[in-house]
Amino acid sequence: MGDYVYPSLKSRIKTEYKIYLLALLFIAAADSIGQIQIPLGPGKFILFPIFYSLILGILSGPQVTKIIGSRQVKAASKLVIVAICPFIAKLGINAGASLEVVLSAGPALILQEFGNLGTILLAMPLALLLGLKRESVGATHSINRESNLALITDMYGPDSPEARGSLSIYIVGGMVGTIYFGFMVSVIAVLGIFHPYALGMASGVGAGIMMASATASLAEIYPAMADQISALASASETISGIDGIYMTIFLGIPLCNFLYRKLEPKLGRIADQRVEKRAKGKGDRS
Structure with a gap:
């Protein structure tokens, strides 16, 4: 049993470590930007940190910069x-x-x-x-x-x-x-x-x-x-x-x-x- 679990865990860490590192970087970047308020007529547009994080995540995907691949995308969906x-x-x-x-x-x-x-x-x-x-x-x-x-x-x-x-x-x-x-x-x-x-x-x-x-x-x-x-x-x-x-x-x-x-x-x-x-x-x- 131990021989079976360890390789599986090792494989998951190898696949997912990049997700955790990128998530930490994206959170730090988004938090440092903070909210951006854009006046529009009587109200305003407000951009929240989650907006920047999502944009960075999309740009890092396999369809754009390919920093992360399809395996990481599939793993991230379950996380x-x-x-x-x-x-x-x-x-x-x-x-x-x-x-x-x-x-x-x-x-x-x-x-x-x-x-x-x-x-x-x-x-x-x-x-x-x-x-x-x-x-x-x-x-x-x-x-x-x-x-x-x-x-x-x-x-x-x-x-x-x-x-x-x-x-x-x-x-x-x-x-x-x-x-x-x-x-x-x-x-x-x-x-x-x-x-x-x-x-x-x-x-x-x-x-x-x-x-x-x-x-x-x-x-x-x-x-x-x-x-x-x-x-x-x-x-x-x-x-x-x-x-x-x-x-x-x-x-x-x-x-x-x-x-x-x-x-x-x-x-x-x-x-x-x-x-x-x-x-x-x-x-x-x-």
């Missing part, structure tokens, strides 16, 4: 869930310490989580039309932050199509979603349709960096209400982290699976035909 486990534990501790906030928040903050189900109705057909298969379930069941990525990995496994879809949206959300969220809330605030408190509540969607980006823009637009907006956003974020996971388990994922069974035979065929047509066109040109 994601290990890396975020401490953060998941922190979410649970914070939630337990904030039960009074949850109980006193009222029905508006709790019921807002149903809004996530509405996004599934829009996102699932689009994902199927783009050619995704089972990846669409992982990609569209939520905004896919740490707790959702951990849930999908636990339910379907780290090598599953669902986990790949969830991880893809996790990465895109960290890079593009944060910038978009801060800009979107600025545009909506200017329209004057919703009360600033409602916008603060809507900022807490279960993603800390997105909440920070949105509340920073709102604080610039409504400086007199900045403290109240921040408090409502924090309460909403806490509740989203608690009831959001149960909403996903009992409603979000079952709804995604139901829509996939109903829509994939039709929409998937359209996507396949488009791919075949494109491939045929390239063949004719060659």
Whole structure:
């Protein structure tokens, strides 16, 4: 038994050591840069350190600079869930310490989580039309932050199509979603349709960096209400982290699976035909 385990561990260390070294360098570089705030109209774009880390990771991959190869990429995909486990534990501790906030928040903050189900109705057909298969379930069941990525990995496994879809949206959300969220809330605030408190509540969607980006823009637009907006956003974020996971388990994922069974035979065929047509066109040109 000892002869079997040791070579396996040695092989893993040989494969993964570069991942750990690069991760440490990327974290140090991103942390030294810090936040970058770019004024835009009444609000602002905010670039967080996670954005720089993701960009550096992409640039080091086998499709760009080839600092790391395909073996390291495959190994790193399984390490994601290990890396975020401490953060998941922190979410649970914070939630337990904030039960009074949850109980006193009222029905508006709790019921807002149903809004996530509405996004599934829009996102699932689009994902199927783009050619995704089972990846669409992982990609569209939520905004896919740490707790959702951990849930999908636990339910379907780290090598599953669902986990790949969830991880893809996790990465895109960290890079593009944060910038978009801060800009979107600025545009909506200017329209004057919703009360600033409602916008603060809507900022807490279960993603800390997105909440920070949105509340920073709102604080610039409504400086007199900045403290109240921040408090409502924090309460909403806490509740989203608690009831959001149960909403996903009992409603979000079952709804995604139901829509996939109903829509994939039709929409998937359209996507396949488009791919075949494109491939045929390239063949004719060659």
